[in-house]
Amino acid sequence: MELLSHILAQGEVQITFPQQNEPFTQIVEGQCYQALCKIKAIIEDDRLNDSECFQKIAMQKEKRGVWSYQTERYLHGVYYDYQIPWDGEIVELGDPYARGCGVNGIRSMVVDLNRTNPLQWEHDQRPKKREENIIYELHIKEFSWDESGGFSKENRGKYKAFTEEHTTLFGDGEHSTGLDYLKELGVTHVQLMPVYDYGSVDESNDEEFNWGYDPENYNVPEGSYATDTEDGAVRIREFKEMVQSLHKNGFRVIMDVVYNHMYSLESNLNKAVPWYYFRTKDDGTISNGSACGNDVASERPMCANYIVDSVLYWAEEYHIDGFRFDLMGLLDVDLMNRIRRELDVRYGRGEILVFGEPWAADETAIEGTAVPALKKHIAQLDCEIGMFCDDTRDAIKGHVFEAEIPGFVNGANGLEEKILNSVRAWSTDGRNVKAPSQVITYVSAHDNWTLWDKLEKTISDEEERIRINKMAAAMYMTCQGNLFFLSGEEFARTKDGLENTYNAPIELNRLDWERAYRYTDLRTYYQGLIALRKQLPGLCDKSEGAWKRIFEEWKTEGVVGFFVDNTGKVYESKWKTLCVIYNSTRETVSKELKEGDWEILVDSESSFRWKEGKKVGCAKAAPKSVLVLGQRS
Ligand code: CA
Numbered sequence: 001m002e003l004l005s006h007i008l009a010q011g012e013v014q015i016t017f018p019q020q021n022e023p024f025t026q027i028v029e030g031q032c033y034q035a036l037c038k039i040k041a042i043i044e045d046d047r048l049n050d051s052e053c054f055q056k057i058a059m060q061k062e063k064r065g066v067w068s069y070q071t072e073r074y075l076h077g078v079y080y081d082y083q084i085p086w087d088g089e090i091v092e093l094g095d096p097y098a099r100g101c102g103v104n105g106i107r108s109m110v111v112d113l114n115r116t117n118p119l120q121w122e123h124d125q126r127p128k129k130r131e132e133n134i135i136y137e138l139h140i141k142e143f144s145w146d147e148s149g150g151f152s153k154e155n156r157g158k159y160k161a162f163t164e165e166h167t168t169l170f171g172d173g174e175h176s177t178g179l180d181y182l183k184e185l186g187v188t189h190v191q192l193m194p195v196y197d198y199g200s201v202d203e204s205n206d207e208e209f210n211w212g213y214d215p216e217n218y219n220v221p222e223g224s225y226a227t228d229t230e231d232g233a234v235r236i237r238e239f240k241e242m243v244q245s246l247h248k249n250g251f252r253v254i255m256d257v258v259y260n261h262m263y264s265l266e267s268n269l270n271k272a273v274p275w276y277y278f279r280t281k282d283d284g285t286i287s288n289g290s291a292c293g294n295d296v297a298s299e300r301p302m303c304a305n306y307i308v309d310s311v312l313y314w315a316e317e318y319h320i321d322g323f324r325f326d327l328m329g330l331l332d333v334d335l336m337n338r339i340r341r342e343l344d345v346r347y348g349r350g351e352i353l354v355f356g357e358p359w360a361a362d363e364t365a366i367e368g369t370a371v372p373a374l375k376k377h378i379a380q381l382d383c384e385i386g387m388f389c390d391d392t393r394d395a396i397k398g399h400v401f402e403a404e405i406p407g408f409v410n411g412a413n414g415l416e417e418k419i420l421n422s423v424r425a426w427s428t429d430g431r432n433v434k435a436p437s438q439v440i441t442y443v444s445a446h447d448n449w450t451l452w453d454k455l456e457k458t459i460s461d462e463e464e465r466i467r468i469n470k471m472a473a474a475m476y477m478t479c480q481g482n483l484f485f486l487s488g489e490e491f492a493r494t495k496d497g498l499e500n501t502y503n504a505p506i507e508l509n510r511l512d513w514e515r516a517y518r519y520t521d522l523r524t525y526y527q528g529l530i531a532l533r534k535q536l537p538g539l540c541d542k543s544e545g546a547w548k549r550i551f552e553e554w555k556t557e558g559v560v561g562f563f564v565d566n567t568g569k570v571y572e573s574k575w576k577t578l579c580v581i582y583n584s585t586r587e588t589v590s591k592e593l594k595e596g597d598w599e600i601l602v603d604s605e606s607s608f609r610w611k612e613g614k615k616v617g618c619a620k621a622a623p624k625s626v627l628v629l630g631q632r633s
Contacts, residue, residue, distance in 0.1 A: 011085035013067045016092075017055045017078055056083070065273075076112035077233060084272070093271040096306075098217050100232040103204055105197040105216040105223065109232035113317060116236040124244045126321050127188075127252055129351055131570045132533055132540040135254060135484040136187040137445060140195060140225045141209060142487070145506050148513040149177045157206070157506070159225045159238040163245040169513055177513045179249045185490065185523075186530035189353070190246055191254040191324055193446060195239065197222050199263030200503065203229040209506040211446060213326060214263035214292070218310045221318075243319050254322035254353060255314060259298065259307045260330035260360075261290035269306075277303050279365040289330050289364030298331040299370035304338070307331075311339050315352060325373075328356025328387070332370040333380045340382040355386030355440055355482070379432040383544070386482055388440045392422035396475050397443045403457040408558075408584050409472045409624075410458045416555035419582065423562060424547035425480040437542035441481035443472055444489045448499050452492040466492070467604070467624055470525045471584070474602055474626035477529040478580050480539055480546055487511060490526035491519040528607025532628070535573050535610075538566035558585040559621075566630070575601070575630030583621040591619040593629070602628035 059067040059082075067082075079102055083090050094101065100111035144151040144161030150171040155161045161178065169175035176184055194212030196219070201208040203223040212222060226235035246253050262269070265286070269277040279287035279295045287295040297303050314320045323339075325331060336354070343352040358375035371377050378387060390400065395418040399405035406412045408419050421428075425436035433439060444451040451469060459465045469492065477483060486493065488511050495501050501509050516523055533539065538549045553562035564578035579598065583589045598617070601610040604625030621627035 013059045013061075013085075014056050014083045015059050015069045016057075016081045016083055074112070075110040076115055077231075078110045079107040079232075080110060081107060082272075086274070091271050093268045094217070096268040096272050097219065098268075099219055100236060101197060101217050101220045101223075102232050103223060103229045104202065105199070105220065108217075111233060111236065113236070116233050116240065118237060118241045118244055121240060121244060124247055124319055126247055126319060127250050130188060130534075131537060131542070133189055133353065133482040134187045134530055134533065135189040135191050135440075135482065136182065136185070136487055137191045137193065137484065138487045139193040139211065139446070139509070140222075141506060142510050144178065145510040146512055149511070150513075151178065154227060157225070158227055159221075159235075159242040160227055162242040165245075165249070169517060175513075175517050177516075179245070181513075181516070182251065183249060185527055186534070187251070189252045189254050189322060191256060191322070191484075193256050194258060195222055195225070195255060196220065196257070207506075209503070209509060211502040213258050213502065215258050215261075216263050216267065218259070218306075219313055240318060247319070252321035252353075253319075254324055255320050256324045256326060257311070257314075258326040259310070260296055260325075260327040261292040261294050262296065265294050273302075276300060277306070279367070281365045287365035289360040289362045290327055291361035295330055295364045297367065298335045299367055304332075304335050307335060308339055308342055312342060312346070315343060315347065320352075322353030322355075325354075325356030327360050329358050329360040329372050329374040330364050330366075331356075331373050332366060333373050333377055334370065336373045336385055337380075337382050340385055344384075350384040350437070353386070353482075354384065355388070358387040359390075376432075378438060379434070381438070383434045384437055386438050386440050388442065388445070388484070389422070389426065389481065391418065391426065392439075392441050392476065392479060392481075393443050395419055395422055396472050397451060397454055398458065400448050403449075403454070406458050407472075408560075408582070409468050409475065410455060411584070413557060416557070416560050419475070419560045420550075420553055420555065420562070422476075423479050423553075423560075423580075424550050427480070427544075428547045435542055435544040436480040436546050437482070439481035440484045441476050441479045442484040443476050444486040445484070446486055449497070450486060450493045450495055451489050452494050453497050456494075456497065464624075466519075466522055469522060470604070470607075471582070471624055471626055473526055474529055474607065474628070475582055477533050478536075478539060478626065478628060480541070480550075482542070483533065488515070490523045491516040492522055525607045528610075529602065532601060532607065532610055535575075536564070536566055536578065537568035537571060537573055538564040538578060541569060543569070554591075559583050559589050561589075561591055561619075575599070575632055577631040579619055579627075579629040579631075581619055581621040581627045583623065583625055583627070586623045588623060589621045591621075593617065593619055596631050596633065598629045598631050600627070601630045602626060 059069045082093050095108035098108035100109035141157040145157040150167040151161045151164055165179055167178040196215055197217035198212040198214045199216040200210040200214045201224050221235045221239040223229045223235050226238050228234040243253050279297045281287055289295045340354055366372055394400055395415050396407050398407035408415045425439040427433040427435055455465050549565040550562050561581040566573050566575050566578050597615050600614050604622040
């Protein structure tokens with residue numbers, strides 16, 4: 001067993017194996033509530049014996065600031081810290097490279113990862129890559145916390161809830177929730193909001209809630225989602241069980257990763273090598289482009305290595321299929337392209353999804369010639385790195401921060417050109433976007449108002465709002481790019497009009513499964529759109545030049561129409577050509593069609609028309625709706 005760490009020290013570094021409940025001599029700011037590490041140091045014959053339970057051992061200095069400790073003893077489940085001399089003092093810290101940790105991530109844990117593998121883990125396979133990506137954003141606790149989900153009491157809010165199959169509404173045996181629900185909905189990817197160990201929730205208190213955008217241990221799963229927070233091996237095993245179950249049920253798993261900032265500057269990285277891993281401005285103050293108090297210095301070589309190693313570790317050890325980079329605009333282009341390359345080498349070109357938010361909260365003190373991965377620099381990013389497209393989002397539903405400013409669906413004028421660009425994922429010749437693979441097409445995410453709450457600001461009548469919601473959904477689901485939506489968008493999810501619920505109670509944030517069946521009409525409309533999307537290679541095509549599939553577009557005030565070359569590259573569709581009309585006016589809009597038989601695929605009433613094969617000679621889009629027609633030859 002070998003432990004290695006990159007530590008800059010002025011003197012000898014020691015590794016310590018603390019006794020159970022041994023307090024830190026220094027209490028880490030912001031973590032005072034759990035200065036005592038409640039650990040179960042399982043002492044067996046072949047490990048540290050009782051008298052050795054607290055041991056301090058000098059580490060070996062190797063080249064380039066690496067310190068190591070090697071032993072023949074089997075230390076799985078034993079907790080450890082480092083002590084490093086710094087400025088005349090001894091600094092105590094957890095291992096920045098830790099693979100396991102105790103409650104609240106304070107103490108690191110030696111872990112034999114093979115022992116954390118669930119049964120059949122070696123046979124776990126990611127579902128086959130498909131041309132369409134329909135990503136569903138979920139938070140572990142929100143998913144199963146509400147009683148209506150019908151999950152077992154002990155697994156509610158936990159990783160384990162994802163291993164429960166055939167759950168139903170209050171256990172009624174009829175209305176699917178959980179995995180079956182997701183299958184019926186038809187999404188292809190589940191994106192998990194932060195699941196690495198984060199700092200804002202006391203893991204020993206089940207009542208606490210946070211989205212988790214505040215990393216502590218980058219390479220360890222969050223403990224509050226484990227059924228046992230005190231045994232560091234449990235969170236690892238249960239995380240793997242979750243991934244295994246999602247894979248088995250046909251879903252690829254994307255992790256939301258926050259390498260741009262940490263919970264606090266009292267992080268193990270900053271203690272190990274002060275001010276190396278974080279940006280500072282020329283005047284010595286801390287760079288704060290994340291609005292979270294610190295920015296990780298991704299452009300520095302060891303920091304870049306650290307991030308790349310971390311991403312590869314999750315892909316390898318936990319079988320993660322994709323990564324969504326929070327505030328990617330704070331990371332640098334070289335790093336992102338390197339991550340892309342390293343994943344491609346191991347798993348095949350584009351096999352693992354990589355995308356992120358191409359913005360930052362504020363200016364960041366990025367160093368030297370490093371280029372931040374902002375929207376304006378998309379041309380420098382690999383074709384297989386995607387960006388959330390705020391232009392499409394705001395063109396469809398309206399301003400993301402200004403409640404009263406509407407979008408195309410709810411009455412804004414002059415957005416027709418933007419909508420046409422959205423359809424082509426902003427990737428026509430002469431634009432920076434190389435291909436639809438670089439675009440995440442969406443209208444809702446965990447940030448800002450839910451789609452329903454945003455629409456509520458401009459449309460007071462509920463029936464009208466449902467109609468407009470359907471229209472918004474049908475619009476982005478007939479645009480090119482990778483599709484993405486916040487869980488519950490399909491059943492009018494509300495957070496009572498609150499924009500930012502990162503630390504609001506779970507009662508507000510949880511998925512309300514009863515609501516899913518109160519808004520069956522809307523939810524069914526989403527199901528039909530998703531099922532149809534999978535038959536539309538012309539819109540799912542993510543290659544360069546895919547924009548040319550959109551042709552003969554036209555626009556009048558409040559109306560956008562276009563045809564789609566729907567012939568397949570990967571698979572064939574029944575319909576070789578599509579005609580799509582977005583009508584946001586209060587009048588019916590007609591369009592003469594070229595000769596041949598046209599069938600209604602989607603109209604204002606139903607997104608399952610494509611099952612009926614009803615023929616039409618003229619396209620008639622009802623007021624405030626989307627019409628999709630298909631032609632077989
Ligand atoms: Ca934690």
